[in-house]
Amino acid sequence: MEQAAFYIFAALAVVASLLVIGLRSPMHSVILLIVSFGALSGLYLLLDAPFTAVTQIIIYAGAIMVLFLFVVMLLNAHTEDDMGGPRISGPAMGVGALLSVLLAAEMLWALQRLGVTGFGPDPGGSASISSVARIGGALFTTHAFAFEVTSILILVAMVGAVVIARREH
Amino acid sequence: MISLNHYLVLSGILFSIGTAGVFVRKNLITILLSIEIMLNAVNLTFVAVGRYLGTVDGQIITFFVMTVAAAEAAVGLALVIALFRHRETLIPDAFTLLKW
């Protein structure tokens, strides 16, 4: 049962990602990326990480993708064909695709030398506190500094995005 | 049995799909989407290895990666909007004025 769920989610994620980079219209790419994020959220559930699964939907599918959607709609982003302008030649794109395939092959070769490694028992299952409590405990004690720095980062990004996208008057 | 290997292989495939998207596509927004695919593949690796090692650190790093991805998407899209205002196009090759 768990195997079937893994393969379904994995196939969905891979197919959706392939269509994201393959389709012409950016709007369709954004929708398919949302589907891919949903599939990844399902994989996180299989990995006993319910908090990460739900935050993936809230942050990625619910906020970042809405931002992408807004930009695509406001810019009326056309497909690449009817944009005109200078284009690099076909062979250069072919080299790029070849490099990605080589990257995938290299990673798969390295992983098959790793040997099959099964998962241990669920670490959060027998614990008395829920996974969210454990994440919160670790986040605010061991990783407190990173947490604070990240919040400053978000503040800077927010201000920066507003300033950059502002219309000059 | 689904082992750690399965998750790492899936993550590697997703990462190379994202890389292919960055190399091949000629639309700024699609390039940003491919970068998001790559970040997600990395998230999956973190959570899978965290589960394998039995710690919660994988999920915590994922939390930070998601936050940084949100910040990067916001600033990246603001740049795209500003660039579009100047050139009316989203092809990255149109912004090559500084090339020799």
Add this chain to the structure above:
Amino acid sequence: MSAIFNQTVLAHFILIFVVFQCLVLSAAFMVWMERKVCAYIQDRVGPNRVGIEGSLQPFADVIKLLFKEELRPKAADALLFTLAPVLSAVAAFAAFSVVPFGNETTLFGLLDQPLRLEVTDVNVAVLVIFAITSMGVYGIVLAGWSSNSKYSLLGGLRSAAQMISYELAYGLSLAAVILLAGSLSLREIVTNQSGYWWHVIPRWYIFLQPLGFLIYMTAGVAETNRAPFDFPEAEQELVAGYHTEYSSMSFAMFFLAEYVNMVTVSAVATSLFLGGWYGPFLPEWLGWVWFLIKVLLILFFYVWMRWTLPRYRYDQLMEFGWKFLLPAAILNLIATAALVIWLG
């Protein structure tokens, strides 16, 4: 295969079916209640032809809508155009799946194991509701964009911007309740509210979090695009909104989604602030009656607000959400955290 006919699994399937049907019927009931309450507020009678006091009016409306022609603009994106109302409706129904509406029951000993009255309960239930509500934005945005009409696009964008702005205050008011309860599971939050203080005042969180309740209800009204925050819909009267190109059942699905969203927001407010299914005078196994009464009360407030208050202008709406409601929610959270630490 025999696992399907296991008694608990069967009971669960029947429960899911019953919940789904009740949600659809509640949307129909809301149509009737809205028109009746609106009528009495405006000093008239309202629908009274079809059925007793017009109670079959929603069904007459549905039959009328079913017979209308399903139009689609030629230049509209076919897949997204048909997908958008489906997305809205699915998000609205799915959000109700983690709301508990009663205690465990064995149906008078008919079942071997007690059945909990909820579709499911995950230990991150509050976050699940928040996640599914944020997915509901996509139905509106895609409807606005795929209609390929300038007015639809702008109406959809405005509505989506409003929804994501008020999601922040919504989430922060939820966070304050989670601080009090110490758990993200809705069932645990409700069971924390059982019992009484000094045998008189029930231990509901509304008495501990009055500001939080107000913020939650305001954000909930804005989330569901209801008055006085329904400017994107009122544009229909002046200019068209995001569902202008939709007709017949797609249009009906948008309104089904809106009413079910209202029911979900009311149900979550009941679970978080009003003590869920706990109430005096009734035995424990009839708790769902109290749940129903509380949800109906909040829905009545929704309808009352719509026909009493004038609507906000769009910039007033956004200013209110960002400059007043969000700081208030943050202050509420900080104050709650301080009090929880101080009082132990």
